[in-house]
Amino acid sequence: MIAISAPRRARPFSGWVLACAALIAAPAALGAPSTPVAHKGAIASAYPLASQAGQEILAAGGNAFDAAVAVSAALAVVEPSSSGLGGGGFYLLHRQADAFETMVDAREKAPAAASRDMYLDKAGNAIDNASIAGSLASAIPGEPAAFEYLARKYGKLSLKQDLQPAIRLARDGFPLYARLQGGIRYKRQVLQRSPDAAKAFLTADGSVPEVGAVIKQPDLASTLEAIAAQGAQGFYGGRVAADLVAGVRADGGIWTLEDLAHYQVVERKPLVGEYHGARIVSASPPSSGGIAVLDALNILSGFDLQKFDSATRKHLVIESMRRAYRDRAIYLGDPDFVKMPLAQLASKDYAAGQRSSIRTDKAMPSNLLPGIESEPVGMQTTHFSVLDSAGNRVAATISVNLFFGTGYMAPKTGVLLNNTMDDFSTKPGRPNEFGLVGATANAIAPNKRSLSSMSPTFVETPKGVMIVGSPGGSFIISMVLVGTLNYLDGMNAADIVKYPHYHHQYLPDEVDYESGALTDAEIKELTAMGHTLKVSGRQWGNMQVITWDFASGKVEAASDPRGEGVGLVY
Numbered sequence: 001m002i003a004i005s006a007p008r009r010a011r012p013f014s015g016w017v018l019a020c021a022a023l024i025a026a027p028a029a030l031g032a033p034s035t036p037v038a039h040k041g042a043i044a045s046a047y048p049l050a051s052q053a054g055q056e057i058l059a060a061g062g063n064a065f066d067a068a069v070a071v072s073a074a075l076a077v078v079e080p081s082s083s084g085l086g087g088g089g090f091y092l093l094h095r096q097a098d099a100f101e102t103m104v105d106a107r108e109k110a111p112a113a114a115s116r117d118m119y120l121d122k123a124g125n126a127i128d129n130a131s132i133a134g135s136l137a138s139a140i141p142g143e144p145a146a147f148e149y150l151a152r153k154y155g156k157l158s159l160k161q162d163l164q165p166a167i168r169l170a171r172d173g174f175p176l177y178a179r180l181q182g183g184i185r186y187k188r189q190v191l192q193r194s195p196d197a198a199k200a201f202l203t204a205d206g207s208v209p210e211v212g213a214v215i216k217q218p219d220l221a222s223t224l225e226a227i228a229a230q231g232a233q234g235f236y237g238g239r240v241a242a243d244l245v246a247g248v249r250a251d252g253g254i255w256t257l258e259d260l261a262h263y264q265v266v267e268r269k270p271l272v273g274e275y276h277g278a279r280i281v282s283a284s285p286p287s288s289g290g291i292a293v294l295d296a297l298n299i300l301s302g303f304d305l306q307k308f309d310s311a312t313r314k315h316l317v318i319e320s321m322r323r324a325y326r327d328r329a330i331y332l333g334d335p336d337f338v339k340m341p342l343a344q345l346a347s348k349d350y351a352a353g354q355r356s357s358i359r360t361d362k363a364m365p366s367n368l369l370p371g372i373e374s375e376p377v378g379m380q381t382t383h384f385s386v387l388d389s390a391g392n393r394v395a396a397t398i399s400v401n402l403f404f405g406t407g408y409m410a411p412k413t414g415v416l417l418n419n420t421m422d423d424f425s426t427k428p429g430r431p432n433e434f435g436l437v438g439a440t441a442n443a444i445a446p447n448k449r450s451l452s453s454m455s456p457t458f459v460e461t462p463k464g465v466m467i468v469g470s471p472g473g474s475f476i477i478s479m480v481l482v483g484t485l486n487y488l489d490g491m492n493a494a495d496i497v498k499y500p501h502y503h504h505q506y507l508p509d510e511v512d513y514e515s516g517a518l519t520d521a522e523i524k525e526l527t528a529m530g531h532t533l534k535v536s537g538r539q540w541g542n543m544q545v546i547t548w549d550f551a552s553g554k555v556e557a558a559s560d561p562r563g564e565g566v567g568l569v570y
């Protein structure tokens with residue numbers, strides 16, 4: 001079952017889940033062990049230098065929240081294709097001392113001059129690429145505001161200390177690695193059109209640098225230094241803000257200094273649910289991730305999955321995805337703008353209704369429900385997980401949306417701009433880059449946040465906890481769902497992150513799967529049930545997982561081997 005709970009300040013884990021106003025008793029040992037067992041801290045992120053930046057801050061006496069700032073800022077430097085100061089995301093926090101949980105919503109916001117039909121021509125037709133290319137596609141970034149907020153409100157060290165590793169990496173440079181080189185190659189022509197981006201990521205003659213070439217970003221170092229010295233004001237005001245607005249407007253965008261000055265992160269209640277004795281804490285709107293993962297788990301909770309053969313188990317998981325993604329498309333948007341039937345989507349009765357339309361032997365065509373379309377996606381966006389030795393946790397998924405966002409770097413700032421405006425429903429029924437369509441709930445409006453699939457999540461049982469999340473656009477939700485089921489089945493962190501993916505997002509009505517995710521027998525059985533199966537040409541996702549076993553104190557950190565990340569336990 002799912003419940004929407006306030007940020008908690010309760011006795012450790014005694015609060016458990018408030019579901020439809022009913023208090024569910026928690027197993028006594030859930031969450032923090034009553035006799036704490038010494039355990040180590042851990043960080044899993046998409047690139048070793050970012051994990052190390054977090055480690056440095058933990059070693060200097062910082063807590064998980066300081067480390068989250070250090071890792072995010074380092075990722076902005078060493079994985080600029082996936083997240084950065086020009087983007088935003090969600091930070092799910094758990095403070096061990098008082099079991100307080102909250103989500104810092106640092107999602108980008110539409111500029112005040114944005115309007116519902118801004119990507120349509122006079123005839124009402126969508127203008128090709130308008131919501132992904134050029135600065136009109138860029139929303140007002142949230143990540144720099146999160147840095148100050150996290151450090152000031154939850155950290156132990158100063159923002160200045162937390163940002164030092166990233167400043168060093170930007171100023172002194174880091175060696176180019178194969179995956180980033182691949183991203184640069186993929187976006188070369190776009191990067192070349194932005195002189196500052198070309199200077200940072202291409203050679204003087206405009207070609208792609210060799211692996212090992214040192215990538216230095218002095219302008220980004222200066223912007224990080226401005227934030228270190230002045231807090232968020234160093235980005236949203238003064239010289240940097242003026243350069244950002246000038247750069248965006250020269251590139252066809254509509255930002256103003258007021259847009260930047262008015263940006264604020266919002267603390268929101270995480271979504272909390274229960275699945276077979278496990279407590280699931282996940283991102284709330286404007287992320288659709290938490291509600292979709294919990295909705296799918298609610299549906300699955302009525303089945304004894306262990307009783308079924310593997311093909312039927314996967315069939316049931318796919319059917320739960322189909323229904324959860326449908327609800328995402330129809331109901332969800334920015335909670336500051338739209339009323340959402342979260343209590344309904346969270347209720348057991350609603351899930352029972354959804355479950356009743358599932359047959360164990362037959363796929364249900366999505367066109368019998370209302371619809372969506374998709375393409376496999378890579379490793380834009382990034383997730384990292386942190387656990388410190390006190391038990392504080394962070395699950396953070398942050399993004400500039402597509403690879404390198406728009407690929408435009410605002411001159412003199414070192415900041416690559418996001419194209420997160422594409423996460424809005426730019427026209428009813430028109431799929432975005434991830435094939436997701438939306439209804440009016442996710443229509444563009446001034447100062448609104450677009451709906452996201454990013455799903456940073458904690459899964460807690462009486463025995464331990466998993467901190468999990470991944471990039472992957474619309475695929476994030478299905479990966480977090482399957483990762484959760486795998487953890488609850490006893491899988492270890494390394495196996496969870498490498499598990500082959502399968503996915504259904506309601507429309508298109510097909511199951512995408514990585515080669516190896518389904519056995520020949522499963523393919524045969526699922527096809528016979530009526531599923532359309534499509535093997536993906538490439539792998540997707542880049543999951544970062546930490547698990548902590550309460551009884552032994554054992555901590556594992558694992559990074560998806562599809563990427564180049566590392567999970568470190570200290």
Ligand code: DON
Pocket residue numbers: 377378379380381399400401402420423451452453454471472473474476
């Ligand atoms: O917020 C969202 O749902 C998207 N902007 C996330 C993009 C993403 O994960 C791209 N990764 N492959």
